[in-house]
Amino acid sequence: MVTIKDVAKATGVSPSTVSRVIADNPRISLDTKKKVRKAMKELGYHPNVNARNLVAKSTKTIGVVMPSSADKSLQNPFFPEVLRGIGTVTHDMQYSMMLSSGGTEEEMFAEVERMVYGSYVDGIILLYSRMNDRITNFLREKEFPFVIVGKPYDYVSEITHVDNDNYKAGKEITNYLIDQGHEHIAFIGGSRDLIVTMDRENGYKAALNEAELPVCEAYRIHSEFLQSGGREAIEKLLQLEYSPTGIVVSDDLMSLGVLSALEELGYDVPTDISLVSFNNVYLSELTSPALTTVDIQIYQLGVQSAKALIEKTQSDFVPEKRIIIPHEIVYRDSVGER
C-alpha cells in the first residue's frame, strides 16, 4: 500500500505537506502542489479512510436503515428508489452509504447500536416510521444525528424528517374520486402502526367528512399481504349493502393485489370500480389499467433526507425540521366517472 510517506519521500517534502496538498490547503505553493500531485498519480496513491477517519473523528458515511426484512414490504420498489436518491447525494459529496439489514427488530437494533457506538457512521437515515419505534427512541436519546423518511410518531417538531404531506395527498386523491361522482369509497392500507398509513387514511376520512359522506369502519381494511387474506377482505367489502364504487389504496404494490383480486371476482376497473393509490413507482404504469396514483417523488425523498442529514452532521447547522416533498396526482386509467 502506498502511503503518504512514500509520496513525501518521492517528492522530497514532509508527510504533512502531502497531507496539506490532499486537503488543498491554500498555504501550499502551487509548485509543490503540482509536484506532489504528480507523485501521487505516479505512485498510485489513495488516502486510507480508516486512518483519516480515526483522526478526523468522522467517517463521512451515513447509515441507512430499512424496515425489518421480515415483512414482504421490503420488496417494494420504493426502497431501491430512495436508495438511488440517497446514493446520488452521498456520491456527490464523497460520502459512503452503509446499509443496515436485520431480520428481526432485535437484530436491527443491534446493528444500529453497532453503527452508532462503533463510529461506523456520522448519521443515520430511517426509511420507515412506526409507532413507538425502539430505534427512533434510541437515536433521539443518544442525540445521534438522524433523519426519518416519513413522519415521526412523536416529537414531530424535534426530529428532522423528510416527508410528503400525506394527509393532504390522501384528501386530494379522495376528493378526486368524489369529484368523479363516487359516494361509496373504501380505503385499503398497510400496517396500522405505520405513520404513512395513518396520515393517508386520515386524509381520506377528512375528505369524506367534508363531502358529508359516511365514514364507516367496514370500509377500511388493513393488511400487508394482498394475495390470499387480502382477497377475502375485498370480497367482504364488495358484499356490503352499499359496496364501494371507489377504493383508495395506500400503496402501488398493494394496488396490484387489489387489482388482481377485483379482476378475479369479476369486477372491471374502472368500469365497475375505481382505484387510486400512492407512490407512482415504475410498475404503476405497467398494470392494467394503469394506475391513477399520487406521485410522491421517492427519489427526492432520498435526496433531501441525505442532504439534510449531511448538513446536520457537518456543521451544527440546524436544517428545517420538517421538509415536505411536494406530491402530484398522476392521472391514468383506473378511475371512472359515476
Next chain:
Amino acid sequence: MVTIKDVAKATGVSPSTVSRVIADNPRISLDTKKKVRKAMKELGYHPNVNARNLVAKSTKTIGVVMPSSADKSLQNPFFPEVLRGIGTVTHDMQYSMMLSSGGTEEEMFAEVERMVYGSYVDGIILLYSRMNDRITNFLREKEFPFVIVGKPYDYVSEITHVDNDNYKAGKEITNYLIDQGHEHIAFIGGSRDLIVTMDRENGYKAALNEAELPVCEAYRIHSEFLQSGGREAIEKLLQLEYSPTGIVVSDDLMSLGVLSALEELGYDVPTDISLVSFNNVYLSELTSPALTTVDIQIYQLGVQSAKALIEKTQSDFVPEKRIIIPHEIVYRDSVGER
C-alpha cells in the same frame, strides 16, 4: 468517547490486556476477563472500528454494487431481495455492507475505485453482469476479492460467481410451454448485453431446437421499457402470420408490462396467450393471472454470494468458482393448454 484506556484505568489493568479481552485471548485469566467485561459494560465501551481497521488492515465491510441507476431496472424488487440475503450474512458475521450507487457508468467506476483504493471494503459483490464491464475488468486486474451475482461474461472459470443455471431454467420453462401444446413461442427479454438475458434466451432457443420448432428472429424482442415502446413491439409480434401462443419473458417485472399490453390489445391470458417468466418476486403472485415463473431464490443468491466473498477475504481459502443456486418452476395461472 469511551476508549480502551478508560476501561484499563477503571479496571487497573493495561490497555493491551483490555484489547486481549476483546479478542477473547485464551491467555487472559477468567478473573480479569470478567473484571474487564464488567467495566466495559458499565462505562458503555464500544470498540472504535476505524482504529481497529487501521491496524488490522481489514474493514469487515463488503461493498455492494448495483447496476447503473440510470435505467429503470433498479426499481426491480430483485434488488431489495438480494440485499436482504447479503444483509443476513453480513449481520451474522458482524460485517457491514456498503452500498454503491452512481448514476452513470463513470460515476460507478469512480465509486468502486474509491472503495478499493481507499480501503473502504474487503471485497465487492457485483449485482449485475454484462459484456465487457469496466468494473469487472478492473477488479480482476487488481486481483481485488469480488464475486458476481450472475455469470461473468468471460473468465467464467476464474471469477467466483453465484448464479442460477439460467440456460437450463430457460429450457425447462420453454419445454413446459411446449408440453402444454404450444408451438409458436416468443421470447421477450431485457437488454441484450446482460448475461442473464443471453442465458435464458439460449435456453429458450435450445428447447425449441430440440422440439424441432422454428426459432425465428421476429419472435425475439429486447427492451427495457415495457410501457410504450414495448407495447408496439408486442403488437407487431401478434400481427405476425403465425402469432405466438406462448411467450417466455425474462423477468417478472417485464411480465407485468407484457400482461398489461396483452390485456389492452384484447388478448386474454392464459386463454389466448400463455406467459411464463423468471424470478418469482412477490408481485408475481399479485398479477392477474398470477404468473407461472421460475423461482430463482433471490434471497439465496444474496446469501451465498456474501458467504463466498467473506470466505474469500478472510483466508486464502478458495471457494467454488461457480456456485449454482437451484431453481424451480412455480406453476400458477398464466399458462393454458393448446
Next chain:
DNA sequence: CTGTTAGCGCTTTCAC
C-alpha cells in the same frame, strides 16, 4: 510556505 511532533484508538510483538 513548510517541517517537526504528537496523537487519534487499537493491536501486537517482545519482554518479564
Next chain:
DNA sequence: GTGAAAGCGCTAACAG
C-alpha cells in the same frame, strides 16, 4: 498471565 512500547496512516497544532 500481563505490561510496555511501537506503529497502523493520517491530521493538526506549533514552530520557524
